[in-house]
Amino acid sequence: MSLEHSLLALWYGPAWRTAALWPLEAVYGLAVRSRGAAYRSGILARHDVGAPVVVVGNLTVGGTGKTPIASWLAAELRAQGLVVGVVLRGYGGQHSGQPLRVTRDTDPAIAGDEAVLHAHRGADLVFVDSDRASAARAAVAAGAEIVVSDDGLQHLRLARQYEIVVIDAERGLGNGHLLPAGPLREPARRLAAVDSIIVTDRGNPDLPGIDRIAREAIRARLAPGRVINLVDGRRRELAGFRGERVQAVAGIGHPEAYFAALRAAGLDIEAHALPDHAVLDPAKLTWASDTTVLMTEKDAVKCRGFARPGWWFVDLEVRFEPESAGTDLVTQLLAITRRRTVGGGSVG
Secondary structure, three states: OOHHHHHHHHHOOOHHHHHHHHHHHHHHHHHHHHHHHHHHHOOOOOEOOOOOEEEEEOOEOOOOOHHHHHHHHHHHHHHOOOOEEEEEOOOOOOOOOOOEEOOOOOOHHHHOHHHHHHHHOOOOEEEEOOOHHHHHHHHHHOOOOEEEEEOOOOOOOEOOOEEEEEEEOOOOOOOOOEOOOOOEOOOHHHHHHOOEEEEEOOOOOOOOOOOHHHHOOEEEEEEEEEEEEOOOOOEEOHHHHOOOEEEEEEOOOOHHHHHHHHHHOOOEEEEEEOOOOOOOOHHHOHHHOOOOEEEEHHHHOOOHHHOOOOEEEEEEEEEEEOHHHHHHHHHHHHHHHHHHHHHOOOOO
């Protein structure tokens, strides 16, 4: 088990296991409160980028499904006729300097896997920069009418008109403690200040560490859809892999959720959990050369150049429960965009 997965197992277990780290948690909490106060008072400036900004983020370390939600949201807004910019830090990539525009052909080693994934999913404009405000300004300068920030809830320098927090239903807020004693980047009370909470997967109806706010949240199922071949683009139904011995690869924040979905579909898998944003080295994937491999789409964008005929990725579908919840969310964002276009200036 990697260090990353060991820490996650600790954070999402009983709180007493991290008691030795509670003094450090207090120091971290003080820093978070001080930084937030500095932005609220104007000592540190928030930067408006000239278009509405929607932040899709989370409170916890570890995968919650924010990238699929951000991708779904960008696609829905694009379907309404808006030019959508998606901005990211570019985590896992080597880019530095000015904001980088990302296309389907951009090397994930430069821009990060999630940015290239958004480009493959058809986003109008994708920019990465360690300063998300700079990335958002570049997207607006290139024609974006609305900006979706994939992550960045804690990047307060970027002014935003709408905040969405994504929570994994199974893991909730873990042991309820701040870093490094727990997975929380901010206190749970931050949920009261955001515009929408989306709980992904069906999970437990009562989530640990979350009050009634989360129980009133939007529910979204991240369901495996069709399976797409990395070499020739062929599509198959996931059920078509039943009866085969499949190697399943996931370099995401919560790989067990991916493996569980494959098993729930009736597949016989051998699971290979990798660190989030892991580099896929063909020299270390010799076991996968002549077998059937199912991977996540985020992993697929990193190995298209050396993919084998038996390598596939599973398309992830976002299904809101009820479906009208997703429609209502898009309607709210369209209203913000119209107000901004008509009235100008900052909204929020």
